[in-house]
Amino acid sequence: MSLTLMMSIVGCSSGNNNANENAPKETGNTATTNTDTTTNTTEAAEPAKEEPVTFTFFNATANKDTDTNKTEIGKILEDQTGVNFKMEHLVGDLNTKIGTMIASNEYPDILAPDSGIDKVLEAGAFIPLNDLIDQYGPNIKRVYGPYMNLMKSDDGNIYFLPFSATVGEYKPNPTIDQGAFWVQNRVLKDAGYPKIKTFDEYFNLIKDYAGKHKDDKLTGFMSLTHDWRFFATTNPPNHLAGYPNDGEVQVDMTSMDSKIYAANDDTKRWLKKLNEFNAEGLFDKSSFVDNYDQYLAKLTSGKVLGFFDYGWQVNQALQTLKTETVKNGGNDDLEYFPLPIVFDAGVKDQYIDPASFVNNRGVGITTSAKDPVRIIKFFNNLLTDENQKLVQWGIQGKNYEVDDKGRLYRTQEEIDKLKDNDYKRQVGIGYFEYYWPMYGQGSTFPDGNAVNPGRQPEVAQASFTAAEKDRLAKYGVQTYAEMFSAPDDRPWYPAWSIALEQGTDAQIYTAKKPDVQRKYFAKIVLASPDKFDALWNEYVGEIEKLPVAEYEKTMTEEVKEKTAKIKG
Template sequence: MKTRKKWLLGALSLTLLTALVGCSGGNGKAGESAAPSPSGSESAPSSQAASEEPKPEPITFTYFNATANKDTDTNKTEIGKILEEQTGVNFRIEYLVGDLNTKIGTMIASDIYPDIMQPDAGIDKILEAGAFIPLNDLIEQYGPNIKRVYEPYFNLMKADDGNIYFLPFSAIVGEYTPNASIDQGAFWIQNRVLKEAGYPKVKTFDEYFKLIEDYIANHKDEKLTGFMSLTHDWRFFATTNPPNHLQGYPNDGEVQVDMNTMDAKIYATNDGTKRWLQKLNELNGKGLYDKSSFVDNYDQYMAKITSGRVLGYFDYGWQVNQAHQTLKAETVKNGGNDDLEYFPLPIVYDASIKDQYIDPSSFINNRGIGITKSAKDAVRIIKFFDNLLTDENQKLVQWGIQGKTYEVNDQGRLYRTQEQIDQLKDNDYKRQVGLGHFEYYWPMYGQGSKFPDGNVVTAGRQPEVAQASYTQAEKDRLAKYGVQTYAELFSGPDDRPWYPAWSIALEQGSPAQIYTAKKVDVQRKYFAKIVLASPDKFESNWNEFLNEYAKLPVAEYEKTMSDEIKEKVAKIKGN
């Protein structure tokens, strides 16, 4: 089997993706030609319910999900039981324990796989091994809802041989709706800092750090840390990405993309990064920066957030959510004083810059779920996937069960009561219902999708749900800024059809891929040296960094990314 191996450029991680030239044709049972369906050959213009065929015999398939959770059978959950009643299908889900590469390697060596897989970062190896079967014919014959949801993205989903091998989790259906709360990037600041300053409007880089410096000056004996950074392992992007956002760009990874020409340029060495590092160096010189930022691991970093002693940091909401929830639980326990919790701000260098922290609508095609060549009955599986992609079942797997995990008001708006919100904080309860297993890692309407009735598909993005999850202190604070949700503090995202650039695959061994492999080492070495040195050494250290960085194939990388971005946009437009 001939393959063309690529490496993914990731702001979140550097993940392999292989676009392989594989076996052609669709499969019913793996390796056998599927018989045409008498009624499933036309695509559906809207959500279709399961076929009115006689109920098939019950069957259990195996599903390996390369993330952490508790193993289960889907029919042991309330949602899974409902889906089994519709289709006769149950899945025995095995989650990852131990090392992913070892697990994937064992499967490949034996050439025996579960029926379906979500291999996460191991997807390159699974594709290279030819473990996933092509889905094209199965979708055409049995997947009207799959076509409705994914067809706009088919050109992006196809491997070099024209086959589709897995279904990603990010296909937007209907109007795109950003998260009402901040799960993406922000400069976070402790509530008590804003309170003492009288809740000022904070927009610029200098305003943000002046607030922190002023607060520490007024509380010299409290042994506070002004600012810290996360640099551990693959999470180093939390320290390299801020200058990109400060210049008014979203998280496209290593590049800033011109909206008109779609040319990509790195920002690692531009004036924005210099200004960012110079501020950290200045803070360090004043004793306001946590020097341990360059040696702490992720757990230590999270512990410092929950300690209440750090006034500010930049990070992505999804990455610090556990620490934020711990702080919120402590707030409730202690009677509602939330001074030590954090407030997200869309900080930019200058007031004239439009912030772009909130992700625009995107399609990330380097992760997904596929049917393996070991599958007992690929047709039953694809029919289950198709049935999952009705509006009714997407409400089921994303919102849960009406009257139990959500309600509907007289206007048809979906919402959750405070009791339901509190119950769903219990992961065991969520798993029992099935939300802990079904709300992601299956064929799905991507997060930010909207139903035809106007409700948001992802419950947490529904404004009513977000607002109900806020404490009274949060609501009062937001009201001081004239908003009801945190997202209203941020500018709406501009349309970027290529987004995110970090998901673009780079051919292994190419100059562009070599750049991505080597640049992190240079940044790790010099960022620490630049930030922690005395301020009088800043310029010489910065110039040393530039000289070392210039040895990397930057021009080749920028050209490759520009070409790939333009090609991706052309595919989206059907060219």
């Protein structure tokens, strides 16, 4: 299963993960205002003269329900606009919740339906935004202008605003919120901090350490296969071959031909290594039955030496281990170090996402909305440099500071306080940093500061322990991202965001392929090595029964079309 399905559930990953002028304008808990947002669209609006109003907002993710004006940031935004939102979050099954809305034809004023967005669109529940943007959205035009063609549906209307528009110079995350092969710090320490780059080097490193500690009941390597997160096991061969996460396909940089890798030599090589590790007792057989919580629990147990996954997906476990490090007096041996592993020396890794635009998720105004004009004005006001700084960084002097060079940073105390989700909600960052019209996570302000605090090198480095800094220094870097190659420009990226028409051969391929992989991956990995080739060939035969050629043809056409739109 590709990351397409992951995004259907969590919205983007990622991750995984933002200032205007040299000196910030807000102090204390008051944001700078400006009397004319139509002529200076990077400044926040002055307090509105209209009557206060409360709109409803359903966000299809887990969080505590609240009124936005009960948060510090929400109150500032209400002072500017007179608008408050009563926020409801998902409890239970998303499809059931969305289905109930559609059946009753009653919706919240605004809706971020995540994977339910296709059903919402099919039901005609979102209103067109084109005219509203033209009349009341100068900032919306500024932010989304380069992507407007991608945002339009077949009828020419824009029905929702995505969360990934890159504004300013693109800035990758200095830490790793995307894919990597992770290894315990103690394994690197034991080996003298060697430079590990290739597939065989990585697995031999783990094998050697496990061999020295046979009585410790260690797991050499573990994988995640639970539910929609199965992509954590199917995606690695793509990365090992030097491709970014385009989902089901590897896209040629020049021709843009898109080919599946589900049954190519890359996946065969990946599964053969897992099969060998299993035969040697170094692979966790429960990888094919454990659920997500069990997987995270094993990562925090200290017994797993290595795994592949995306930083955003294992962040909970990584943060738990950091907490344990503090309790253990700073010993971080059981924490993990991300590595950009590739099959062979000379292959350029592409784990770090390039600048991208995900146009299949977003937030829209529904047909039940009481006052769409007021809502679009709020969205427009939200998309100023100052308000994006507010919702991402928080309040100056409380959540971040500014040095004499105009660089935004956080003190250790501020970093520690924001690790508390309840505190983040109280401030409002926990509600506003995503799922609203926003500058994408890799964006920068005109002065060069990162829109997302996690992408500000000063913030990343301040969050590192002395032991982390020392370990990074052994590799000649100051951040984890410096271990990875810079991403190549891919205008279509990510291919997994391309929506396929229901019932077409291409869509049928994506629907049936995961079932074949689920059936065979466990068999192939857990089989005795002498049965590997026969099972692999059987698996390839089943994949070839699917409409592969039709899927590849469709994806090639769609990748080329998306590239043309983004350039045109």
